[in-house]
Amino acid sequence: MSNEELKAKLSELIPTATFEEGGEWTTLLIEPKALMEVMPLMRNDVAFNMDYLFCLTAVDWKTHITMVYHLTSTTYRHNLVIKSKLDKSKPEIETVCLIWRSAEFLEREVYELFGVNFINHPDLRLLILPDGWEGKNPLLKDFDDPINMIKL
Amino acid sequence: MVEEIGTTQDGDLIINVGPQHPATHGVLHLVITLHGETIKKVEPHLGYIHRSIEKMCESLTYRQFIYVTSRMDYLSSHINNHGCALLVERAMQIEVPARAQVIRVLMDELTRIASHELWWGAMAMDLGAFTPFFHAFREREMINEIMEDTCGARLTMNYMVPGGVQEDIHPDFVRKVKEFIALFKRKVDEYDEMVTDNIIFRKRMENVGVISAADAISYGLSGPSLRGSGVSCDVRKYYPYDVYNQVQFEEIIETGGDSLARYMVRIREMKQSISIIEQLLDGIPDGDFCAKTKAVIKLPKGEFYQRVETARGELGIYVVSEGATTPYRIKFRSPGFSNLSALDHMARGSKIGDLVAMMGTLDLVIPDIDR
Numbered sequence: 001m002s003n004e005e006l007k008a009k010l011s012e013l014i015p016t017a018t019f020e021e022g023g024e025w026t027t028l029l030i031e032p033k034a035l036m037e038v039m040p041l042m043r044n045d046v047a048f049n050m051d052y053l054f055c056l057t058a059v060d061w062k063t064h065i066t067m068v069y070h071l072t073s074t075t076y077r078h079n080l081v082i083k084s085k086l087d088k089s090k091p092e093i094e095t096v097c098l099i100w101r102s103a104e105f106l107e108r109e110v111y112e113l114f115g116v117n118f119i120n121h122p123d124l125r126l127l128i129l130p131d132g133w134e135g136k137n138p139l140l141k142d143f144d145d146p147i148n149m150i151k152l
Numbered sequence: 153m154v155e156e157i158g159t160t161q162d163g164d165l166i167i168n169v170g171p172q173h174p175a176t177h178g179v180l181h182l183v184i185t186l187h188g189e190t191i192k193k194v195e196p197h198l199g200y201i202h203r204s205i206e207k208m209c210e211s212l213t214y215r216q217f218i219y220v221t222s223r224m225d226y227l228s229s230h231i232n233n234h235g236c237a238l239l240v241e242r243a244m245q246i247e248v249p250a251r252a253q254v255i256r257v258l259m260d261e262l263t264r265i266a267s268h269e270l271w272w273g274a275m276a277m278d279l280g281a282f283t284p285f286f287h288a289f290r291e292r293e294m295i296n297e298i299m300e301d302t303c304g305a306r307l308t309m310n311y312m313v314p315g316g317v318q319e320d321i322h323p324d325f326v327r328k329v330k331e332f333i334a335l336f337k338r339k340v341d342e343y344d345e346m347v348t349d350n351i352i353f354r355k356r357m358e359n360v361g362v363i364s365a366a367d368a369i370s371y372g373l374s375g376p377s378l379r380g381s382g383v384s385c386d387v388r389k390y391y392p393y394d395v396y397n398q399v400q401f402e403e404i405i406e407t408g409g410d411s412l413a414r415y416m417v418r419i420r421e422m423k424q425s426i427s428i429i430e431q432l433l434d435g436i437p438d439g440d441f442c443a444k445t446k447a448v449i450k451l452p453k454g455e456f457y458q459r460v461e462t463a464r465g466e467l468g469i470y471v472v473s474e475g476a477t478t479p480y481r482i483k484f485r486s487p488g489f490s491n492l493s494a495l496d497h498m499a500r501g502s503k504i505g506d507l508v509a510m511m512g513t514l515d516l517v518i519p520d521i522d523r
Contacts, residue, residue, distance in 0.1 A: 053372060054374075054466065055457075055468050070468070101367070101493070102371050105489060105490070138207055
């Protein structure tokens with residue numbers, strides 16, 4: 001499906017859907033609460049068949065954290081970006097790793113680097129950072145490390 | 153953090169492989185739960201070479217951040233640089249001269265051959281065959297010399313820049329590449345005879361580390377590892393960049409899903425790379441090697457995503473720009489990270505001796521995983 005077709009189909013299936021303009025691909029904005037309605041639909045609906053989660057990350061916007069999911073379909077080759085805004089004071093969202101297994105590691109990475117709590121994640125632990133690092137999330141904008149060089 | 157060697161209540165043995173183990177080729181640390189010789193669980197512990205490249209890039213300009221990406225997947229440094237250059241060019245709508253486009257694809261394919269050669273030698277060595285390593289490195293050295301002539305570096309090239317390449321190719325480039333190709337064509341067949349048809353090698357590869365197409369997609373595998381499971385995914389075919397849409401090459405797909413299939417994909421891919429280089433080498437267009445670009449690059453406000461096919465798979469570069477000289481947020485979707493996440497699934501139920509073959513055919517490069 002082209003970007004326009006994707007958008008039309010999405011608006012039809014999810015009446016509350018809002019879109020972000022200007023990107024290369026259709027970008028769908030959803031509430032964190034709606035994640036578990038939208039994601040299984042994207043994966044299982046034959047028209048979408050978004051079976052490949054190729055990128056999962058977060059962006060710290062100081063006032064909130066935005067989760068970004070990049071999906072594609074290995075049958076139709078269409079791409080879709082799904083974004084969800086999380087509360088900065090208590091960032092949490094359902095895990096998608098039961099839908100796409102690749103999310104298990106990617107979410108662990110976001111958990112340690114951004115402090116996002118993934119509800120129902122089977123194994124939410126530090127992956128890259130050493131033990132005892134909990135609470136300090138390096139990719140947040142207010143993180144500063146006096147010892148190690150992270151800025152050039 | 154690190155479980156000591158010990159036994160669990162069920163009598164299972166917990167052992168550590170790495171972070172310093174010859175078969176992990178870098179600082180990968182696996183905590184393995186064994187029942188007898190059978191693997192029950194493989195748990196990777198990462199971060200021994202984590203440099204926080206994504207955070208670093210937030211304070212680097214769009215000309216500077218390319219240099220850091222050479223240090224991610226150091227065996228594909230040209231291709232990493234290429235991805236960054238493409239991202240900036242697309243966002244800034246910079247027209248790249250034809251000469252630069254051809255040079256960049258030539259460099260990419262030479263890099264792919266060099267990377268696959270190192271993988272081939274190192275993997276055979278992991279399985280106990282020492283000779284292939286020397287054969288592979290002998291030919292790889294020729295590529296390194298070609299690179300050194302033009303880029304001045306042998307590993308972290310930093311040759312591709314937004315708009316084209318940094319310097320024109322060395323006067324000897326075409327001659328040396330031709331010499332290399334003439335030799336390497338014979339050598340690939342020799343590799344096949346030496347290793348691929350070896351009965352011991354086949355026994356250690358066939359039906360080892362099998363992953364189905366559906367699982368491979370779900371785990372986000374990419375590159376030769378995904379194509380070994382019969383899924384077509386070549387970025388060069390689906391999202392062609394530079395002159396990839398002007399050359400003829402076959403996307404290599406094997407359907408076995410086992411270690412041998414992944415191995416065969418890479419061997420056959422080297423032959424395709426030779427073909428791409430041959431098609432381009434005689435017709436390198438004249439002209440500029442770099443477009444005129446502004447000294448200070450400011451990406452327009454918005455989001456950009458660029459993918460390239462590295463030797464290991466799909467590298468994605470996701471940039472969020474606020475219109476400044478530095479990116480607001482940058483994310484590298486590295487192929488090795490997702491490939492590694494499937495290791496546990498592949499290894500469960502196999503014998504510990506087969507783990508090396510699985511790690512070998514996933515072609516893990518640790519700095520690429522840790523970033």
